[in-house]
Amino acid sequence: MSRTNLSAMKFSSVYPLYVQxxxxxxxxxxxxxQIIRWLTGYSQSELQRQIEEETDFEGFFGQAPRLHPKSSLIKGVVCxxxxxxxxxxxxxxxxxxxKLVDELAKRKAMEKILR
Structure with a gap:
């Protein structure tokens, strides 16, 4: 999937798929x-607001308070x-x-997922 397609996707449309x-x-x-908050620095209320406002991925990550400093430790294959x-x-x-949601679905311990 190209950057254009991914960045224009609404986070709120993908979020329920992560939960499912x-x-x-x-x-x-x-x-x-918890994983999303760890990665982005959003509080729970800020995360909920992003979902309600139907922010696209570009805005979602662009407005994130901070990307977790250990995010560069996330390794592996996705798609x-x-x-x-x-x-x-x-x-x-x-x-x-x-990748973090994949690890959660594979029953990896939260302590390992959140590095």
Whole structure:
């Protein structure tokens, strides 16, 4: 998927898919929210506001208080691409989030997911 397609996608349309993926593996919405807050620095109320305002991914990450300093430790493959090798900063942030949700769905311990 190209940067244009990813950046224009609404975070609010993808968020329920993250929650569904986690819940299918007996993980919770709260854990998904914790991962998102860890990565972006949003508070729970700020995260909820981003969802309600139907912010696209570009705005979601652009308005994030801060990307977690340990986000560069996120490694692995998402959609056949190594996240640490993605050159576009926005696409890399989106894939970081995808990777963290994947790890949650694979029943990895939160302490390991949040590095």
């Amino acid at each position: 993926k986690a819940e299918r593996k007996n993980r919770s919405k709260d854990e998904v929210d 056949g691409v190594r996240v640490e090798e993605i050159e576009d900063p926005l696409v890399q942030k989106i894939r970081y989030l995808d």
